[in-house]
Amino acid sequence: MKIYGALASPFVARAILFARLKGVDLELVPARPGSADYKAINPIGKIPALETDDGQWIAESEVICEYIEDLSPEPSGLPATPIARAQSRMVSRVVDLYLSPAAAKYARQINPEKRDAAIVAEATIELEKSFAYLAHFMGDEPFAAGDKPTLGDCTLAFYMQMVKILVFANFPEIADPTETNPRLKTWWDAIQSHEVCKPLVDEYAVAFDQMMQYFRNA
Amino acid sequence: MAIKLWGSIASPYVARVTMFARLKGLELEQAPAPGGMGSDEFKKINATGKIPALEHDGHVIAECETICEYLDDAFPESRITPADPMLAAQSRMVSRITDLYVAPHNTPLRPHKNPANRDQAVVDAVAHEFDKAFGYAAHYMGKGPFAAGDTPGIGDCALAPFIGMLQQTVFPYFETIPDPTVSNPRLKDWWQAVQEHEACKASVDEYEQELSKFLAYIAELMAKRAQQ
Numbered sequence: 001m002k003i004y005g006a007l008a009s010p011f012v013a014r015a016i017l018f019a020r021l022k023g024v025d026l027e028l029v030p031a032r033p034g035s036a037d038y039k040a041i042n043p044i045g046k047i048p049a050l051e052t053d054d055g056q057w058i059a060e061s062e063v064i065c066e067y068i069e070d071l072s073p074e075p076s077g078l079p080a081t082p083i084a085r086a087q088s089r090m091v092s093r094v095v096d097l098y099l100s101p102a103a104a105k106y107a108r109q110i111n112p113e114k115r116d117a118a119i120v121a122e123a124t125i126e127l128e129k130s131f132a133y134l135a136h137f138m139g140d141e142p143f144a145a146g147d148k149p150t151l152g153d154c155t156l157a158f159y160m161q162m163v164k165i166l167v168f169a170n171f172p173e174i175a176d177p178t179e180t181n182p183r184l185k186t187w188w189d190a191i192q193s194h195e196v197c198k199p200l201v202d203e204y205a206v207a208f209d210q211m212m213q214y215f216r217n218a
Numbered sequence: 219m220a221i222k223l224w225g226s227i228a229s230p231y232v233a234r235v236t237m238f239a240r241l242k243g244l245e246l247e248q249a250p251a252p253g254g255m256g257s258d259e260f261k262k263i264n265a266t267g268k269i270p271a272l273e274h275d276g277h278v279i280a281e282c283e284t285i286c287e288y289l290d291d292a293f294p295e296s297r298i299t300p301a302d303p304m305l306a307a308q309s310r311m312v313s314r315i316t317d318l319y320v321a322p323h324n325t326p327l328r329p330h331k332n333p334a335n336r337d338q339a340v341v342d343a344v345a346h347e348f349d350k351a352f353g354y355a356a357h358y359m360g361k362g363p364f365a366a367g368d369t370p371g372i373g374d375c376a377l378a379p380f381i382g383m384l385q386q387t388v389f390p391y392f393e394t395i396p397d398p399t400v401s402n403p404r405l406k407d408w409w410q411a412v413q414e415h416e417a418c419k420a421s422v423d424e425y426e427q428e429l430s431k432f433l434a435y436i437a438e439l440m441a442k443r444a445q446q
Contacts, residue, residue, distance in 0.1 A: 043350075043357050044319070056304060059358070060318075063310045070303035082291035086279045089288075093281045098266075136265045137280070 003064075004031035004038070005047030008207040010158035011061040012048040017200050018065040018154040022077050026050075062092055065151055077154075079139070079146045087139035091152025094133045095159050102126035103159065106167050124174055127167070135183040142190035149190075149197055157191050160184075161205050165212065221289075222247045224260070225269025227425055228432035230321075230379035231282040232270040237375040237421035238286040242296040283313055286372050298371050305367050308360035312373025315358065319351035320380055324388065331391050345395045348384075352398035356405055363411035370411075370418050378412050382426045386433070 003019075003026045005012035012028075019026045031038045034045045042049040042059045049057055050064045058064050069077045078085045105123035109115045134156065139145035144152035160178060168176045178188035191197045223239075223246040225232040239246050253259030256267040264271035264280045271278055272285045279288050290299050300306045323344050330336040355377065360366035365373030381399060389397040399409035412418045 044315075044354050052304070058304075058307045058311065060311060060314045063307055063314055066310055067303050067307040070306050082288055083275065083277050083279075085291050086277075086284055086288040089284045090279070090281060093284055094266075097281070133265055 001025070001053055001068075002027045002029050002051040004029045004041065004049045004051065005033070006030060006207070006211075007204055008211040009033075009047050010155075010162055010204070010208075011046070013158040013200065013204045014061045014154045015048050015050070015064045015068070017149075017157065017197065018077050018151060019068055020200065021149060021154070021196055022068065022072060022075060024068055024072050062096065062151075062155070065154065069151075076150075078150050079148075084139050084145040087137060087145035088150040088152035090137040091134060091144040092155040094130060094137060095152075095155045098126065098130035098133060099156075099159055099163075102130055103163050103166060106171070110166070110170050120171065124171075127163070127174070128177075131177040131181060131184060135177070135181050138183055138187065141183070142186045144187065149194055153187075153191065153197065156187075157197055157201050158204050160188060160191075161201050162208055165205060165208055219275060220247045221245070222249065222273040224249055224251050224263060224271040224273070225255075226250050226428065226432070228428040229269050230383050230425065231268075233379035233382075233421060233425035233428075234282045234375045235270050235272070235285050235289075236424070237378065237418065238298065238372065239289060240417045240421050241298055241370060241375070242289060242293060244289060244293060244296070283317065283372070283376070286375065290372075298369075300367055300369075300371060302367075305360050306371075308358060308366035309371040309373035311358040312355055312365040313376035315351060315354045316373075316376040316380055319354055320348070320377070323347045323351070324380075324384065327388060327392065341392055341394060345392070348395055348398075352402055352405060356398075356402050359404055359408065362404070363407045364415075365408065370415055374408075374412060374418065375421075378409075378418060378422050379425045381409060382422050383429060386426065386429060 003012065003015055005028070007013055007016070007028065016026060016028065031047055031049070033047045039045045041057060044059050046059065048061055048064060049059045050067065051057055058067050065077065079088055102123050105119055109120050140147070143149050144156065164176065167174055177184040179185060191201060221244060223232070223235060227233055227236055236246065251257070251260040251269050252263070255269050261267045263273070263278055266280055268280065270282055270285060271280050272288065274292065279285050290297055300309065326340060327344050330341055364370045365377065385397060388395055398405040400406065412422065
């Protein structure tokens with residue numbers, strides 16, 4: 001199977017990590033989101049998109065992960081019990097619905113001279129709420145739901161890395177929850193000690209940083 | 219053990235869960251959110267304050283899509299998600315498209331319902347977004363007539379209440395926003411299948427009734443406020 005996109009996207013990284021944890025082989029094919037060529041493949045225009053071995057297409061990282069899970073159920077990328085599976089999926093959902101829109105608001109506020117304090121204040125309230133939801137809905141420690149990384153971890157790991165680069169490094173007044181929130185600290189330590197998660201999160205950080213620099217220079 | 223669902227059926231997100239549960243033959247014990255959506259009282263049950271929330275087996279699960287997946291995992295004997303991974307993905311895609319590309323565009327239209335004080339540029343922009351979103355839904359649906367295959371699933375449960383909502387609140391008021399279940403062949407076939415399916419139709423009808431009651435209540439409230 002082929003995944004279209006770039007590692008600098010936390011959505012692409014989610015699918016790659018999920019597949020890697022399951023031992024499923026994914027070939028990364030570079031694609032430019034929103035380009036006419038890419039929209040011919042995925043009319044939504046967003047990355048990633050998955051091309052199956054029989055030439056069918058699926059979009060949206062969360063749906064792609066669920067597809068990979070259904071296609072190769074072992075080893076499972078979701079916890080065993082229904083409640084723990086829900087907790088793992090909730091973490092994904094909280095990232096997509098609450099953390100991601102809050103983080104996006106900082107993108108144009110990096111330069112302190114051009115910063116709109118009201119936008120930053122609003123974004124920070126939303127960001128902190130999303131962290132509280134995450135800690136609240138997580139299941140058993142240390143990962144999002146149990147003792148192994150699952151779908152929710154694949155979603156959150158890259159977003160947490162992103163907000164470290166985009167937000168905490170530029171806005172020192174905003175607390176990093178992986179230092180201040182005990183549940184999220186435990187979780188981040190587990191990601192950082194995991195032999196599959198950590199290298200990919202590090203690789204993503206480099207790719208995201210490069211993308212940021214490219215936009216700064218453009 | 220009882221399965222408790224918090225939230226009013228007038229919400230398309232609550233209706234998604236009630237439709238999914240009905241397809242599975244599960245009885246849900248329904249109750250309005252105590253103190254209302256977003257209240258401190260309800261936030262003690264669901265931290266996000268949003269509806270629906272499901273309480274089962276001593277746990278609270280939020281977010282309608284997660285709740286549906288949970289019900290399918292917790293009651294696998296009436297599994298709705300197709301066994302074929304591609305069909306399952308197509309059904310989930312329809313849910314996702316509903317949540318990410320259809321749902322956000324309803325609210326901005328509200329202040330523009332009256333043609334006398336309408337900003338046509340806003341309406342045109344929303345019309346374009348709806349056109350794209352329904353195009354995505356038709357594109358990613360599997361073989362029909364339902365969202366993926368010949369039985370309804372999670373994607374149908376997500377999209378059908380939204381179509382019901384837009385048929386009440388948008389399409390009759392904005393002539394430049396066509397009802398895709400009339401104008402798009404794939405969505406026309408899909409909607410017909412939903413209407414001909416007993417459990418789907420019952421859920422959509424129930425949702426539409428609750429929604430129109432809710433809208434009438436809001437209209438009454440606005441009229442009273444205008445008099446004061």
